[in-house]
Amino acid sequence: MIKQIKYLVAGGGPCGIGAALRLQELGENDFLVLEKEDYAGGLATSFVDAQGFTWDVGGHVQFSHYKYFDKIMEKALGKTGWLTHERASFIWMKDRFIPYPLQNNIHRLPEDIFKECFEGLEKALANNSSNSLKNFKDWLLASFGEGIASHFLLPYNYKVWAYHPEKMQYGWIGERVSVVDIERIKKNIEEDKDDISWGPNNTFQFPKFGGTGAIWKSLASMIKPSKISLATEIDTIDSDNNIVTTKNGEKIEYQYLLSTMPLDILCSKISPMPEAISSKSKELLYSSTHIVGIGVEGPTPKHLAKKCWLYFPENNCPFYRVTVFSNYSPNNVPDNNTQYSLMTETSESPDKKVSSDNILQETIDGLIASKLLNPNHKIVSKFYKRFEYGYPTPSLTRDEVLCLCIPYLEKKNIYSRGRFGAWKYEISNQDHTFMQGVEWVNKMINGEQEETFTL
Numbered sequence: 001m002i003k004q005i006k007y008l009v010a011g012g013g014p015c016g017i018g019a020a021l022r023l024q025e026l027g028e029n030d031f032l033v034l035e036k037e038d039y040a041g042g043l044a045t046s047f048v049d050a051q052g053f054t055w056d057v058g059g060h061v062q063f064s065h066y067k068y069f070d071k072i073m074e075k076a077l078g079k080t081g082w083l084t085h086e087r088a089s090f091i092w093m094k095d096r097f098i099p100y101p102l103q104n105n106i107h108r109l110p111e112d113i114f115k116e117c118f119e120g121l122e123k124a125l126a127n128n129s130s131n132s133l134k135n136f137k138d139w140l141l142a143s144f145g146e147g148i149a150s151h152f153l154l155p156y157n158y159k160v161w162a163y164h165p166e167k168m169q170y171g172w173i174g175e176r177v178s179v180v181d182i183e184r185i186k187k188n189i190e191e192d193k194d195d196i197s198w199g200p201n202n203t204f205q206f207p208k209f210g211g212t213g214a215i216w217k218s219l220a221s222m223i224k225p226s227k228i229s230l231a232t233e234i235d236t237i238d239s240d241n242n243i244v245t246t247k248n249g250e251k252i253e254y255q256y257l258l259s260t261m262p263l264d265i266l267c268s269k270i271s272p273m274p275e276a277i278s279s280k281s282k283e284l285l286y287s288s289t290h291i292v293g294i295g296v297e298g299p300t301p302k303h304l305a306k307k308c309w310l311y312f313p314e315n316n317c318p319f320y321r322v323t324v325f326s327n328y329s330p331n332n333v334p335d336n337n338t339q340y341s342l343m344t345e346t347s348e349s350p351d352k353k354v355s356s357d358n359i360l361q362e363t364i365d366g367l368i369a370s371k372l373l374n375p376n377h378k379i380v381s382k383f384y385k386r387f388e389y390g391y392p393t394p395s396l397t398r399d400e401v402l403c404l405c406i407p408y409l410e411k412k413n414i415y416s417r418g419r420f421g422a423w424k425y426e427i428s429n430q431d432h433t434f435m436q437g438v439e440w441v442n443k444m445i446n447g448e449q450e451e452t453f454t455l
């Protein structure tokens with residue numbers, strides 16, 4: 001007999017967990033979460049390696065735009081399960097650390113480059129040319145000028161996204177990129193001051209134990225065990241008869257399907273699927289993420305003691321970002337008095353190839369080149385994992401694809417949400433994706449409008 005489920009949820013990451021907990025909270029018992037891995041948490045999972053070092057899937061910082069999410073975070077780890085940190089992020093370029101954002105600290109660059117950056121900024125502001133911008137590259141040049149764009153933003157964004165910025169739109173930016181306040185910049189130059197406090201995450205919280213994954217492990221454990229099925233991958237979806245078949249051969253009939261798997265994969269699993277939708281979904285771009293963690297013997301070097309995460313625009317190292325992960329919690333390493341840990345992120349796409357065979361050694365060489373490691377340091381732990389879907393790219397045709405595919409699927413009672421379900425980087429952090437799950441339930445049960453996810 002085919003199992004029948006009213007609300008079927010594909011994926012047990014933050015979005016799926018948000019939906020499940022909200023369904024439970026509203027007293028709805030007819031639901032089931034299917035998760036392909038043997039753990040819940042999705043990309044917000046943590047791993048402990050054989051040497052006892054904890055690693056996240058890249059630097060996860062808790063942002064929150066929602067009171068509901070704040071309460072859930074407290075429920076996950078209690079009031080005392082967190083450490084609070086002041087954000088201290090830096091850029092490593094021209095053989096020095098410069099506080100982020102660069103435009104507020106250009107006086108820390110070598111004199112000739114500082115002049116080039118400052119003149120470029122003034123020229124860009126005077127031009128104020130926001131009309132004829134075709135892509136993210138145009139936007140970066142128009143907003144920051146030639147100097148900052150060529151020395152930092154263009155190479156850095158290529159390293160992060162694994163696509164050249166001309167392949168990307170700029171409509172997603174919002175609060176995700178620090179823009180220009182010329183008076184503040186002039187004041188910083190005059191006062192010869194380091195300006196590090198920018199943006200929505202000046203302070204942030206991090207779990208005392210277990211990395212970011214501890215949050216989602218705890219929340220997943222609040223879902224009734226019979227309502228979440230791990231190691232259960234959805235293989236095919238018959239959208240005419242509302243039937244999901246799992247890789248284990250089980251068939252489940254749903255009334256409504258919330259899918260948090262990548263939208264392009266979702267479309268490939270559904271039949272029948274019109275060719276127009278299927279081919280459009282293949283236009284979506286994404287990058288993969290390589291995480292290399294290096295555990296080092298010795299106390300944290302003085303110049304890293306107060307640093308959180310660091311950006312790397314230059315090509316003497318493969319990674320775009322390094323997190324001094326032992327600074328987030330002393331419990332991320334087995335013995336914080338004698339060990340520290342560095343977690344690196346490297347992006348990959350068809351436009352930017354990375355070799356899994358060489359990335360570990362290239363990362364160690366890059367850490368030495370950027371003075372985070374000294375060749376005499378003893379490495380006591382090496383962690384490596386590659387994630388096929390890391391960043392959803394805000395490509396030029398992304399919105400057109402979403403506007404075609406998502407309404408089509410909704411007519412079939414399939415709702416695609418979450419980091420790669422909605423494919424919107426600007427709403428793909430833990431708070432956004434968790435709330436997309438919650439708001440979807442509020443819509444289905446109470447008829448409320450979704451606020452976080454809009455097309």
Ligand SMILES: Cc1cc2nc3c(=O)[nH]c(=O)nc-3n(C[C@H](O)[C@H](O)[C@H](O)COP(=O)(O)OP(=O)(O)OC[C@H]3O[C@@H](n4cnc5c(N)ncnc54)[C@H](O)[C@@H]3O)c2cc1C
Binds near residue numbers: 010036037041420429
């Ligand atoms: C490098 C990096 C850095 C990040 N930094 C931050 C940060 O600083 N702050 C922040 O808040 N967020 C950060 N994030 C984002 C955060 O990880 C995501 O917001 C969150 O994990 C998205 O949750 P989700 O449930 O939408 O998707 P996912 O976490 O991707 O979960 C989807 C789930 O679906 C499952 N699945 C897929 N296919 C199937 C199938 N066929 N059948 C069943 N299950 C399936 C997957 O196994 C997965 O568990 C970062 C992400 C990355 C990659």
